[in-house]
Amino acid sequence: MDKRLMNFLGNFFSVIHRLIEFVGRWIFLLAAYLTGPPEMPPPIENKNITMLSLNELSIMIRQKKISSEDAVKAYIDRIKKIQPIVNCMTEDRFEEALKEARQCDAILNSPDAPSTAILEKNKPFFGVPFTTKDCIAIKGMKQTAGLVLRREIRSDKDAEAIKLIREAGAIPLATTNISELAMWWESNDGGQFFITPVSPDIKQAMNKVISYLTWGHKIKVEKVKIKKLKKSLALWFANMASPKDKDFAYELANRNGRINVWWEFIKWITFTSHYTLIGLITATFEIFGIQYDSEIRTKLVQESRDLYQEFRDMLGEDGVFLYPTHPTPAPLHHEPLIKPLNFSYTAIINCLGLPATACPLGFSNGLPIGVQVVAGLYQDHLTLAVAEELERNFGGWQPPELNNQIESNDHQLIDSKSQ
Numbered sequence: 001m002d003k004r005l006m007n008f009l010g011n012f013f014s015v016i017h018r019l020i021e022f023v024g025r026w027i028f029l030l031a032a033y034l035t036g037p038p039e040m041p042p043p044i045e046n047k048n049i050t051m052l053s054l055n056e057l058s059i060m061i062r063q064k065k066i067s068s069e070d071a072v073k074a075y076i077d078r079i080k081k082i083q084p085i086v087n088c089m090t091e092d093r094f095e096e097a098l099k100e101a102r103q104c105d106a107i108l109n110s111p112d113a114p115s116t117a118i119l120e121k122n123k124p125f126f127g128v129p130f131t132t133k134d135c136i137a138i139k140g141m142k143q144t145a146g147l148v149l150r151r152e153i154r155s156d157k158d159a160e161a162i163k164l165i166r167e168a169g170a171i172p173l174a175t176t177n178i179s180e181l182a183m184w185w186e187s188n189d190g191g192q193f194f195i196t197p198v199s200p201d202i203k204q205a206m207n208k209v210i211s212y213l214t215w216g217h218k219i220k221v222e223k224v225k226i227k228k229l230k231k232s233l234a235l236w237f238a239n240m241a242s243p244k245d246k247d248f249a250y251e252l253a254n255r256n257g258r259i260n261v262w263w264e265f266i267k268w269i270t271f272t273s274h275y276t277l278i279g280l281i282t283a284t285f286e287i288f289g290i291q292y293d294s295e296i297r298t299k300l301v302q303e304s305r306d307l308y309q310e311f312r313d314m315l316g317e318d319g320v321f322l323y324p325t326h327p328t329p330a331p332l333h334h335e336p337l338i339k340p341l342n343f344s345y346t347a348i349i350n351c352l353g354l355p356a357t358a359c360p361l362g363f364s365n366g367l368p369i370g371v372q373v374v375a376g377l378y379q380d381h382l383t384l385a386v387a388e389e390l391e392r393n394f395g396g397w398q399p400p401e402l403n404n405q406i407e408s409n410d411h412q413l414i415d416s417k418s419q
Contacts, residue, residue, distance in 0.1 A: 028335050032333075046078070050075065051399070068101040071128065072171060076098075089176055124168055125168040127169060129173045130172060133182070134176060135181075136159045136161065137157065138159070141154060146178045146182065148275075149274070202329075209322060212394075231300070233344045234300055235300055238290050238300035243293075247283070248282050278340070311374075320386055321373070323349070323371065328342070329369045330367040346372065355375050355377075358372050358387075359373060360394075
């Protein structure tokens with residue numbers, strides 16, 4: 001197809017998509033107004049425990065300033081209070097966790113208890129509770145991955161990540177909800193014309209970060225244009241493509257044959273399908289999208305490798321790249337259905353295998369905004385160091401009761417030039 005015609009069609013559909021977004025936004029706002037304000041979670045209690053960082057809590061437990069049992073009880077109490085409101089948990093192991101916490105406390109209080117230094121080295125998370133997503137296996141617990149066909153499947157062993165964190169002394173409390181097969185916000189191939197442009201609030205937040213790094217730390221900041229990022233979605237879909245016998249329809253069938261996508265659409269319309277709309281759309285576009293054995297996929301995979309090398313050359317061993325995590329403030333419930341491709345800002349970095357840290361930078365009309373800090377391969381410490389500095393200056397994550405008091409990002413984003 002002629003390139004000029006492609007550009008014309010792309011711009012035409014982009015305008016149509018913006019119109020759909022505009023109308024859809026007002027529809028979702030009206031729905032939110034008609035349903036009334038959501039029930040808010042209760043104020044956070046036991047802040048001397050639940051508001052501690054992982055590092056702070058692990059130190060307090062090792063030093064016996066907080067017992068592991070008290071820490072576990074505090075988080076169990078919080079989960080029980082918010083579960084009826086946000087439905088965040090799929091299954092708990094509270095009794096087992098309390099038993100393991102008491103065992104940790106018994107070890108710490110025994111005459112031959114290991115020193116804090118030994119614990120810090122060998123079991124840095126000793127007695128610290130944690131939760132994990134339902135797609136990650138914990139021995140004895142259900143691992144549904146958000147799929148109805150897996151609702152009765154239990155794991156017979158820990159996932160490798162869980163095994164390692166348990167060996168480090170941590171205690172699993174519960175598994176938490178995920179979207180179907182952890183595949184949300186996926187529905188198209190290519191599609192740069194259908195990505196929402198970065199909102200002014202996000203641009204303003206990024207500019208303030210740049211000002212802070214420039215004026216506060218004398219760091220050289222350079223604006224770069226990386227042309228291949230315009231193909232983020234196409235590159236991501238190419239790298240995610242699977243052979244036809246192992247595609248998303250196969251995964252939706254729990255790797256036992258393939259679902260009939262068209263029949264499931266009919267069932268979905270009649271409220272009898274076990275699958276979500278976005279799951280079926282994902283399977284559909286995988287059928288018609290970039291094929292695993294196609295020449296276009298081979299070309300795009302090579303382009304993604306070239307992009308990876310471009311990032312490595314640009315960042316070296318001491319550079320970081322600031323990029324939006326999302327083009328807009330947090331969307332309304334169900335609004336991603338009309339903005340299904342906005343995940344591309346993080347998807348491409350994930351596809352490249354580069355470390356990235358998401359940094360909260362405040363709020364826009366009460367909705368969180370932020371940027372991601374990206375570094376070269378194995379340079380995770382750089383992204384974390386920058387994130388810590390931005391947290392100190394911009395406030396970082398805020399507890400829910402504080403979030404509810406914020407009306408605009410002007411209350412949270414500090415103009416660093418004035419510091």
